[in-house]
Amino acid sequence: MIFKQLFEPNSSSYTYLLGCRDSGQAVLIDPVLETVERDQRVIQELGLKLAYCIETHIHADHLTGARKLKYLLGSKIAGPALDGIACRDVGLREGELFRVGSIEIHPLFTPGHTDTHHAYWLDNGTHTLLFTGDALLIDSCGRTDFQSGNAATLYESIQKKFFTLPDETLVYPAHDYSQRQISTIGQEKIRNPRIGGKTAQEFVSIMHNLNLPYPKKMEFAVPGNMSCGECPPNVPEEFKGPCEVSKQG
16 A cells, blocks of 8 residues: 655645555545645656545635545545535445555544544554544644534543554544654553543543634635535635636646
8 A cells, every 4th residue: 555644734734645556546535725736746646546535524724625636636525424515425434444446444433523523544454544533633632612522522432432442553643733743542542641541521621621722714614624625705815825726737
């Protein structure tokens, strides 16, 4: 399997490229609108064809690049079936294996950051790779104070869906704000200050007292991502550049 971890600095977002050597097909997990051209270039340089963009959840801090990539490369859009988003081509559900070439992706229903959030895991023959979206971050976790977040629900998702996996499972989050790239389940059990070794009550108290500002793009990112990355009318002028779609670019 071909694997690339790609970073978008403005939202500190990771996008993950998974490529099947046998079929030449690829998927992108959580593409970002601002880095569509980069992703297109990387895919072409690797001699791959983008088959799917896969979303972990409806993002509030950036617009997805899924719609633009579909226009440019003919890829399809997949994400949690529970979102009920009409512009997606495939709905993913826990217990239903999703195959792209020889890549076998297992969805995990992990609500709490949002009520339909999904993570994805796969076995590459050597390691188990877990793409945690915003549910579990390195030494942190996703917020629960807007959209459909719920701290108690996130605690259950992390404890029962993530922390029951083998300790050597590799953790690839959707964000990191300190230039870290990877963790493991074993490390997060021990070192994560929000949830490692914490009771449910302790975790809920921590999450309720974060007092973080809302993402600056939330007002247009959430409705835009409900349309698979279509820029809504209220996108400020300073953020409109990536909204332009051209197959020449």
